[in-house]
Amino acid sequence: MALVMLPGLSTLIDDISEEKKLPPNVVEAALREALLKGYERYRRTLYLGISEDPFDEEYFSNFDVGLDLDEEGFRVLASKIIVEEVESEDHQIALEEVQQVADDAQLGDTVVLDVTPEKDEFGRMAAAATKQVLAQKLRDQQRRMIQEEFADLEDPVLTARVIRFERQSVIMAVSSGLGRPEVEAELPRRDQLPNDNYRANATFKVFLKEVSEIARRGPQMFVSRSNAGLVVYLFENEVPEIQEGSVRIVAVAREANPPSRAVGPRTKVAVDSVEREVDPVGACIGARGSRIQQVVNELRGEKIDVVRWSADPAQYLANSLSPARVEMVRLVDPEGQHAHVLVPPDQLSLAIGREGQNVRLAARLTGWKIDIKNSAEYDQPSEDEKVAELIELRQEDERQQAEAEARLEAEQATRAEEDARLRELYPIEEDYLEDANGEEQSTEVR
Structure with a gap:
C-alpha cells in the first residue's frame, strides 16, 4: 500500500513539541491517534447514503497508525488473527493466505498488515479530519501532563485567573510555576465565597482540592476558595512566627x-x-x-x-x-x-x-x-439529672454497638473456620502446595 505523504512531518512534530511544551513522543502519539480518527471517519463516510454505519465503538480497536519520519508520511496498520474461515476482513485473515508468505504460520497467531487506502481522497479527508482531532488530543495531553505536576505540588495554594463561566462553576486558569503553560481548573459553586466578585480576568488565591479523572472529560482539576486549608496558608504567609515554628x-x-x-x-x-x-x-x-x-x-x-x-x-x-x-x-x-x-x-x-x-x-x-x-x-x-440520663443512653448505645461488632467478628470467624474445613475436604487448584523439591502436591479428595 502507498504511504500517505505528510510533507514536513518531522519539523511539524518538533514545532508542536516546543510550542506546547510536550515531549516529541507525546506529540507523535497524539498525531497517530488523530490520524486513526481520520481513517475511521473515512471508512464511515463510505456508507453515507448507502446503508447504516456498521461500525461500533470498539470496531477499530485493532487498528493503529505508523509514522515514517524519514519518508515523511504514515500508514494505517491492522492487527489480524489467523483463522480457518474469515468472518471479518478487518479483524481476521485466512491461514491459507498467510502461509503463502509464511510457511510456519499457525491458527490463532496475530499478524500486522498495511491497510492504507490507495485512494487520493483518503489523504485529503484524513488531513482535514486530523487537524481538529489533533488539536483536541494535544490539549488533552498538555492538560494531563500539567495536572500530573499539580498532583505532586507541595504547595496546594495557587493563583488563579477567571476565564469563563459554565453553569454555576467558574473556570479558572492556573499555572504550577514560571514558564509553565496554564491549565484550566473548575471552581464549583459550593467552593465559592459569597463575597467574591468573579469577573473575567480577576485573580484569586485558590486551594487545590482535587485532581481527578472524569469520565468523557479526562483529567480535571478542582479548586476551592472555601477550604480551611486556604486560611492556614494565608496565615503561614503573613505570620513569620508560624513560618519559624514558634x-x-x-x-x-x-x-x-x-x-x-x-x-x-x-x-x-x-x-x-x-x-x-x-x-x-x-x-x-x-x-x-x-x-x-x-x-x-x-x-x-x-x-x-x-x-x-x-x-x-x-x-x-x-x-x-x-x-x-x-x-x-x-x-x-x-x-x-x-x-x-x-x-x-x-x-x-x-x-x-x-x-x-x-x-x-x-x-x-x-x-x-x-x-x-x-x-x-x-x-x-x-441539669445533672438530664445529663445522667443522656450518659446512660450514650453508654447503652455504645454497649449495643460493641455487642454488634462482637457478633460480626464471631460470625466472620465461624465462616472462616467453615471455609477452611471445606477447602481441606475439597481442595481446589489454588490450594496445591509445592514440596521441598518444587514438585506439586495435593491433598487427595476423600
Missing part, C-alpha cells in the same frame, strides 16, 4: 458558605505557642491588626476569630467562644465530650451567635458538644 495552628473551623444569607462567612483559628514568651494570638493579629487584616482582605471581608489553644478542655472551650465572655465551663460528660458553658444574660446571644454560628464553629473547633446556658437561670441539680 507559633503553630492547632485547629481551624470554617463556615465559608453559611446556611442563611443573614449570616456572613466566619472562621475560628486555634493557635498555640511553642515558646513561652511568644503570644500566639498577638502574633497572628499583628500590630494594629495588620497581619490578620491581610488575610481578611484576601477572603473578601470574612470574619476571623483567633483564639488560644489550651490543653485544659474547660479553658479551651471558654476561649473558643470568643468574643463572648464565659463565667464557667462544666465538663458534664468528659468521656462523651459534652460540656455546659455558663455565660451572663447579656452575653447569651453573643455566645450563641447569629443563627447559632458562633457556638457551632466553637464545637467544630474543639470537638466538644457545647450547651450554652444562662448563668442566672442555671439549675445544676436538674
Whole structure:
C-alpha cells in the first residue's frame, strides 16, 4: 500500500513539541491517534447514503497508525488473527493466505498488515479530519501532563485567573510555576465565597482540592476558595512566627458558605505557642491588626476569630467562644465530650451567635458538644439529672454497638473456620502446595 505523504512531518512534530511544551513522543502519539480518527471517519463516510454505519465503538480497536519520519508520511496498520474461515476482513485473515508468505504460520497467531487506502481522497479527508482531532488530543495531553505536576505540588495554594463561566462553576486558569503553560481548573459553586466578585480576568488565591479523572472529560482539576486549608496558608504567609515554628495552628473551623444569607462567612483559628514568651494570638493579629487584616482582605471581608489553644478542655472551650465572655465551663460528660458553658444574660446571644454560628464553629473547633446556658437561670441539680440520663443512653448505645461488632467478628470467624474445613475436604487448584523439591502436591479428595 502507498504511504500517505505528510510533507514536513518531522519539523511539524518538533514545532508542536516546543510550542506546547510536550515531549516529541507525546506529540507523535497524539498525531497517530488523530490520524486513526481520520481513517475511521473515512471508512464511515463510505456508507453515507448507502446503508447504516456498521461500525461500533470498539470496531477499530485493532487498528493503529505508523509514522515514517524519514519518508515523511504514515500508514494505517491492522492487527489480524489467523483463522480457518474469515468472518471479518478487518479483524481476521485466512491461514491459507498467510502461509503463502509464511510457511510456519499457525491458527490463532496475530499478524500486522498495511491497510492504507490507495485512494487520493483518503489523504485529503484524513488531513482535514486530523487537524481538529489533533488539536483536541494535544490539549488533552498538555492538560494531563500539567495536572500530573499539580498532583505532586507541595504547595496546594495557587493563583488563579477567571476565564469563563459554565453553569454555576467558574473556570479558572492556573499555572504550577514560571514558564509553565496554564491549565484550566473548575471552581464549583459550593467552593465559592459569597463575597467574591468573579469577573473575567480577576485573580484569586485558590486551594487545590482535587485532581481527578472524569469520565468523557479526562483529567480535571478542582479548586476551592472555601477550604480551611486556604486560611492556614494565608496565615503561614503573613505570620513569620508560624513560618519559624514558634507559633503553630492547632485547629481551624470554617463556615465559608453559611446556611442563611443573614449570616456572613466566619472562621475560628486555634493557635498555640511553642515558646513561652511568644503570644500566639498577638502574633497572628499583628500590630494594629495588620497581619490578620491581610488575610481578611484576601477572603473578601470574612470574619476571623483567633483564639488560644489550651490543653485544659474547660479553658479551651471558654476561649473558643470568643468574643463572648464565659463565667464557667462544666465538663458534664468528659468521656462523651459534652460540656455546659455558663455565660451572663447579656452575653447569651453573643455566645450563641447569629443563627447559632458562633457556638457551632466553637464545637467544630474543639470537638466538644457545647450547651450554652444562662448563668442566672442555671439549675445544676436538674441539669445533672438530664445529663445522667443522656450518659446512660450514650453508654447503652455504645454497649449495643460493641455487642454488634462482637457478633460480626464471631460470625466472620465461624465462616472462616467453615471455609477452611471445606477447602481441606475439597481442595481446589489454588490450594496445591509445592514440596521441598518444587514438585506439586495435593491433598487427595476423600
